[in-house]
Structures are given as structure tokens and as C-alpha cells.
Amino acid sequence: MxxxxxxxxxxxxxxxxxxxxxxxxxxxxxxxxxxxxxxxxxxxxxxxxxxxxxxxxxxxxxxxxxxxxxxxxxxxxxxxxxxxxxNKTPSGTLKIAATLAVGNSILMPSIQTFLSQYPDITIQLNVLAPGALPDLHHDLVITRHYDEFDSVAHKGTCLLDYQMKLFAAPSYLRRHSVINNVNDLAGHKMLLSNYYHKKGHIVLSDDSIFTFDHCNFVSDHLDAMLEAAEQGMGLMFISASYIHKQLHEGTLVPVLPQVKSANKQLWAYYPNSAFIPIKTRLFIDHLKQQLATQQT
Incomplete structure (x- = not known):
């Protein structure tokens, strides 16, 4: 017995x-x-x-x-x-939720290389509304770290530390007044996500508050936001991780490089259980490795 x-x-x-x-x-x-x-x-x-x-x-x-x-x-x-x-080949469906910005710029390159290594796994990538908290309907939720989120139903791990900076199209800078310091931004319009439009400000690295007094375009659609920025519609606060292509091609350039947001983190949240499925663990490890390579 x-x-x-x-x-x-x-x-x-x-x-x-x-x-x-x-x-x-x-x-x-x-x-x-x-x-x-x-x-x-x-x-x-x-x-x-x-x-x-x-x-x-x-x-x-x-x-x-x-x-x-x-x-x-x-x-x-x-x-x-x-x-x-x-003792078996990882398989099954991995359900991931992320915002459009994270999904397009951060996840897709890693998903492509991950699936080439584990062809028996299927990834279902769903759109997470900006500001939405992690849920239990997905195996992984990739989103920024929320200080106010303290759910015993979830575990989490940091994927990436980042800061947001100001960028604009060269055509925009040619048509508008010169920007030498933060005070000069008062007369310029911003391109904002719904989250920051509602919040109305961003905390900078020196703990000062930059208020978004003027904006002319609000969207959670990253492609639309980038198109608006490249067309010279306004200034954009964004992580450089999202705009490698635009920076390489010169369609967007830094504005006041010394001005940065306070440190932020991208996290992977997953259900809190004694056993984490191997496909979940493998993807987190792969994503961390890919992001670390990009940062070096």
C-alpha cells in the first residue's frame, strides 16, 4: 500500500x-x-x-x-x-496576447525563429487592448509591467527594460520651429496612443512630468501611428525597439536624445500553477534570448 x-x-x-x-x-x-x-x-x-x-x-x-x-x-x-x-517533442497550441505594437515589432521576429525550431507547436497571437490587464484565457500575455497589477493567479517575468524617446520625420522638423529643449515642445503636436492620451502626461527619467498639451492624432494602431509620424504629422514618444526599420532608413530621427521616459519594463505574464507547460517555458526562454541579442 x-x-x-x-x-x-x-x-x-x-x-x-x-x-x-x-x-x-x-x-x-x-x-x-x-x-x-x-x-x-x-x-x-x-x-x-x-x-x-x-x-x-x-x-x-x-x-x-x-x-x-x-x-x-x-x-x-x-x-x-x-x-x-x-521525453517528447513539444506540440500543441500556445495562446499569446499582446498589443499591436508589441506583437508586430517585438514578437513576430521571435515567433518566426521559434516555430522554425518547434514546427509541431502552433501559436495563436491575439490582440491585447493597450492598458488591459493580463487574463487567464491565454498561456502568455506580453505587456508592459503594471505596478498596480498584483494577481495571485499570475506569475510574471521581465523580458526587456526600455525607455521611450522622442522621434519625428525630417520633413516635420524642417517645417516647424527649432527644438532645443523640453520647453520648446510646448508649441508642437504629439501623436499619442489612447493610453497616453487619456493619461495626459509621461514621467521622464529625471522624475519630471511632461504634459501632452497638444495632439493631432490618437490611435492604438502602430502602423497608422508610424505612417502619421513619417508623414510629418507630429512628434512621437516611442521605444526605439519598435522603429528599427524607420531609424535605419532615416524616415524618423531622434529629437532631443537626452529626453527619455522613466525606465519601463516589458513582461510576460502566465497563469500561476505548479507546472508551466514546456511550450510556454520554451517560448519565454527563446524570446528572452532574442531580445538580449537585439540589445547587444
């Missing part, structure tokens, strides 16, 4: 209220499951079940033991699942 078999028998009897049904579920005889419970009660020195001719109920000691027995079984199942996954 062993603790795990006895615990499984005990939890099934608690679930069905019947030795017979629990025995059928385990594909053993009623006498065999009865022996397991007798052994468990002797080991505990307690009576765990109240038996009548019509039903079986948990005793007070049984009610106290039940969550511990369930936790023991869950822990064993996680260990077994993990050991089985180590």
Missing part, C-alpha cells in the same frame, strides 16, 4: 459518496478500495469516513485531510506530466 493510491481512493470516495463508484473509477474491486481506506485510517490514526447503509460521508478529520490529499495528487500529476513532456 502507498500514500498516493490511498489518497486517490479517498478523494474519489469523497467525490462520489460511494465506495462502489470510486472503485469503478479506479477499475478495482470494492474490497480493494476498502482496504486502501482502512490502511490510510490506520496510518493517520483517525476515522476519515462516516459509513451508513445508504451513503458515505466525510468525518471532521476527513474534511481536514481532503484538500491536502488533493494537493498531493495534483503535485504528482504535475511531476508526471513534466517528466512525460521532457
Amino acid at each position: 502507498d500514500w498516493l493510491s490511498a489518497a486517490k481512493s479517498f478523494t474519489l470516495i469523497a467525490q462520489y459518496g460511494s465506495f462502489t463508484q470510486a472503485a469503478e473509477k479506479l477499475n478495482i474491486s470494492s474490497s480493494a478500495i476498502s482496504k486502501r481506506i482502512d490502511w490510510l485510517e490506520k496510518q493517520m490514526g483517525l476515522s476519515l469516513l462516516i459509513r451508513t447503509t445508504r451513503q458515505v460521508k466525510l468525518s471532521e478529520a476527513g474534511h481536514l485531510l481532503l484538500p491536502k490529499a488533493q494537493a498531493l495528487i495534483a503535485q504528482f500529476d504535475h511531476i508526471l506530466e513534466h517528466s512525460q513532456e521532457v
Whole structure:
């Protein structure tokens, strides 16, 4: 006899209220499951079940033991699942949520290389509304770090530290007054996401507050925002990680390079459980490696 078999028998009897049904579920005889419970009660020195001719109920000691027995079984199942996954090719669907900006600029290059290594995995990338908190419908939620988000249902890990800076099209800078310092920005219009439009300001690296007094375009669509910036519609606060192509081609250039936002972080949030699926762990590790390579 062993603790795990006895615990499984005990939890099934608690679930069905019947030795017979629990025995059928385990594909053993009623006498065999009865022996397991007798052994468990002797080991505990307690009576765990109240038996009548019509039903079986948990005793007070049984009610106290039940969550511990369930936790023991869950822990064993996680260990077994993990050991089985180590010996097989990762497969299945990995559901990821991210904002359009993160998905297009940060994730897509890593997704392409990840799938080339693990062709049996399917990635479902869904759009996360800017400012939306992580949910439990996805295996991974990639978003900026939220100081106010403290959910016991989630774990998280930092993927990237970054700062936002000002950029504009050369054509915009030629048509407008010279920008030598932060005070000169007062007469210029900004291109903003809905989040920063509602917030109305951004905290800079020196802890000062830069207020968005004027804007002429608001959108959460990264491609539209970049098109507006390249057309010279206004100034844009954004991480350089999102605009490698534009900087390389010269369609956007830095404005006041010394002006930076306070430090920010990109995080991966995932459900808090004792066992993290191998495909989730592999993608997080791959993404961290790719982002670290880009930063060097």
C-alpha cells in the first residue's frame, strides 16, 4: 500500500459518496478500495469516513485531510506530466496576447525563429487592448509591467527594460520651429496612443512630468501611428525597439536624445500553477534570448 493510491481512493470516495463508484473509477474491486481506506485510517490514526447503509460521508478529520490529499495528487500529476513532456517533442497550441505594437515589432521576429525550431507547436497571437490587464484565457500575455497589477493567479517575468524617446520625420522638423529643449515642445503636436492620451502626461527619467498639451492624432494602431509620424504629422514618444526599420532608413530621427521616459519594463505574464507547460517555458526562454541579442 502507498500514500498516493490511498489518497486517490479517498478523494474519489469523497467525490462520489460511494465506495462502489470510486472503485469503478479506479477499475478495482470494492474490497480493494476498502482496504486502501482502512490502511490510510490506520496510518493517520483517525476515522476519515462516516459509513451508513445508504451513503458515505466525510468525518471532521476527513474534511481536514481532503484538500491536502488533493494537493498531493495534483503535485504528482504535475511531476508526471513534466517528466512525460521532457521525453517528447513539444506540440500543441500556445495562446499569446499582446498589443499591436508589441506583437508586430517585438514578437513576430521571435515567433518566426521559434516555430522554425518547434514546427509541431502552433501559436495563436491575439490582440491585447493597450492598458488591459493580463487574463487567464491565454498561456502568455506580453505587456508592459503594471505596478498596480498584483494577481495571485499570475506569475510574471521581465523580458526587456526600455525607455521611450522622442522621434519625428525630417520633413516635420524642417517645417516647424527649432527644438532645443523640453520647453520648446510646448508649441508642437504629439501623436499619442489612447493610453497616453487619456493619461495626459509621461514621467521622464529625471522624475519630471511632461504634459501632452497638444495632439493631432490618437490611435492604438502602430502602423497608422508610424505612417502619421513619417508623414510629418507630429512628434512621437516611442521605444526605439519598435522603429528599427524607420531609424535605419532615416524616415524618423531622434529629437532631443537626452529626453527619455522613466525606465519601463516589458513582461510576460502566465497563469500561476505548479507546472508551466514546456511550450510556454520554451517560448519565454527563446524570446528572452532574442531580445538580449537585439540589445547587444
